[in-house]
Amino acid sequence: MPKDMPPDVLSEKCPSRTVLNHVTSRWGVLVMIALQDGTLRFSALRRRIGGVSERMLTQSLRLLEEDGFVSRTAHQVVPPHVDYDLTPLGREVAQKVHALAACIEGNLGQILQAWDARIADREQR
Numbered sequence: 001m002p003k004d005m006p007p008d009v010l011s012e013k014c015p016s017r018t019v020l021n022h023v024t025s026r027w028g029v030l031v032m033i034a035l036q037d038g039t040l041r042f043s044a045l046r047r048r049i050g051g052v053s054e055r056m057l058t059q060s061l062r063l064l065e066e067d068g069f070v071s072r073t074a075h076q077v078v079p080p081h082v083d084y085d086l087t088p089l090g091r092e093v094a095q096k097v098h099a100l101a102a103c104i105e106g107n108l109g110q111i112l113q114a115w116d117a118r119i120a121d122r123e124q125r
Helices: 015-024 026-037 042-048 054-066 088-106 108-124
Strands: 070-075 081-086
Touching: 015 026, 015 054, 015 088, 026 042, 026 054, 026 081, 026 088, 042 054, 042 081, 054 070, 081 088, 088 108
Parallel strands: none
Antiparallel strands: 070 081
16 A cells, blocks of 8 residues: 555555454454453453453454554563453454454344244245
């Protein structure tokens, strides 16, 4: 993307699309929401996010750290441990992601009704 072009997530060449993908990926969203409660070690974060594999959590954390949303602090102790936290920018983005998740949770009844209606419609065909 040329430097004189304004950011445009709808443009296939804009890096904002890649960043949006990192934040809104299946595990990226959940990492952002889980870290809103404060600093967590890797193992605590993994327990907090049900169903995430070690590999996927590591990959998601790495991408979010590269984008400047998550900070990683390695402690030189035995056994070694690492803490993860949101950066100021990460907190801002996490609030917005959490608002989206809360909207979905708050309207889940309607969403499930739409699913049921669609299934019933398919069965009638």
